[in-house]
Amino acid sequence: MMGGHKDRKHALLSASAAHRWLYCTPSARLEEQFPDKPSEAAAEGTLAHELAEAKVRNYFYPADFSKRKLTSFVKKMKENELWQDEMVEHTDAYLDYIKGTALALDSQPYVAIEREVDYGGYAPEGFGTADCIIVGDGCLHIIDFKYGKSPDGRVTAEGNPQLSLYALGAYEAYKILYPIERVKLAIVQPRLPDGISEWECTLKELLMFGEFVRKRAALASKGEGDFNPHAKTCRYCRARAQCRARSDRNVKQAFDLGELPPLITAEEAGRRLCAMEDVAKYQKDLQAWALSECLAGKDVPGWKAVEGRGSRDWADMDKAFKTLTDGGINEAILWEKKPLTLAQVEKVVGKKDFEAAVGSMVVWNPGKPALVKESDKRPAITNKVTAVDAFKEEK
The missing domain is CATH 3.90.320 (Lambda Exonuclease; Chain A)
Incomplete structure (x- = not known):
């Protein structure tokens, strides 16, 4: 079964x-x-x-x-x-x-x-x-x-x-x-x-x-023991938006900095990035919950739900285009020819056929540098120019 x-x-x-x-x-x-x-x-x-x-x-x-x-x-x-x-x-x-x-x-x-x-x-x-x-x-x-x-x-x-x-x-x-x-x-x-x-x-x-x-x-x-709010433990917790322990921790990380020198060190930056990892995620969770409360007619002091910026759309696109073309508008200017992305083409064609037909025509563009935790498996990169590369450039 x-x-x-x-x-x-x-x-x-x-x-x-x-x-x-x-x-x-x-x-x-x-x-x-x-x-x-x-x-x-x-x-x-x-x-x-x-x-x-x-x-x-x-x-x-x-x-x-x-x-x-x-x-x-x-x-x-x-x-x-x-x-x-x-x-x-x-x-x-x-x-x-x-x-x-x-x-x-x-x-x-x-x-x-x-x-x-x-x-x-x-x-x-x-x-x-x-x-x-x-x-x-x-x-x-x-x-x-x-x-x-x-x-x-x-x-x-x-x-x-x-x-x-x-x-x-x-x-x-x-x-x-x-x-x-x-x-x-x-x-x-x-x-x-x-x-x-x-x-x-x-x-x-x-x-x-x-x-x-x-x-x-x-x-x-x-339901006993100590709360331990953290980016990993809170990520899928259903109480994550209203949890007081998580809220207090993130407010403390964001605002309780105390008296500090005018410039922070790299060591302090590393510690703070770890400590504040959940702050932005918590803000989004809290905003989503507050919005749901406002939409339910409940009061969240200082906040309210409003209608966002709307957008226009056709009630019947085919009928509208026919009206335009019947009025003398060239149909060609109403459409834009746009190729599928590489990933979309691969999905439509199938990975094996794609690789066999045009795999050699694909180039890999490296992604933008990203800051991740040291535990990430990807190798570290740097923008320092080595002596070998410098001499290559001169040649």
Whole structure:
């Protein structure tokens, strides 16, 4: 059976929100009072996950999910307005990674697809659904498919709390059946360059994490502990716009500077950039919430909702253009010939055909310099001219 991604229930202490409730324990109860509003990006990710599940299920269990069923399933998926042809390629990358992992093992492994795991022994009523679990050669593999494409949304496997909770639940389920000494977490995020992240630890290290979870989950389930507002913990929290701890922290970062020398140092700039990372994001969240309050007829002192600058549009463009051409206006001046962008052409033609036909005609223009955290995997650049480059320029 397929996983039914859309209709899944979520635990209070869900694995997907573990990065939040583990480090900001009161947030789990605080955000309960706010509705979970799904975004288009989330719906798109759900669709891609369903396709990925179908492919993996067909590969490992063709008797239950045949090629014919897969073809029919994909045909139906293509009717969805969020369907994108590139989903086929990206889910193939996920399947290839899983196949490679399974084939590299000495013996035939146990494979579970979209399996609900119970980690309630570590977090009260905790459960979640792991994309793929593979057990073999004494190693428990947890493989997760991410469909996000924003570099800011890059997810790494190292110490990943979501996958670690899945691993704890899987270990409890399979420890009697299979010898497990090591745990390997992997995230496949194919829409990003270098989108595969892996991390391995011993079973002892995983169980040590489990003890940490027990202590934090005990606080989180009661809504106790200290708030820990941070760009990462607040990013998807449903209470992020009204949370007082986040508000106070950002106001302090923005205004409470104290008496300081007239010029800041590079060291101070680095610290402040880290400290104020969430300030701009918080302002946008707060403005969005205040606007919704005003539109609902509630009072936000000092602020009000107004109609933004409007725009004109045709009630019936075809009829308007016909009226103009019937009146003697040349139709050619009413239209503008505009080429598709490179990315749009690639999407229309298909990546493989595009590469074969015009791949050699594509040049890569480097992006503008951007300031990112030191942990970013991209190599650092500088505008300093080296001696070698200087002599080249002279020649």
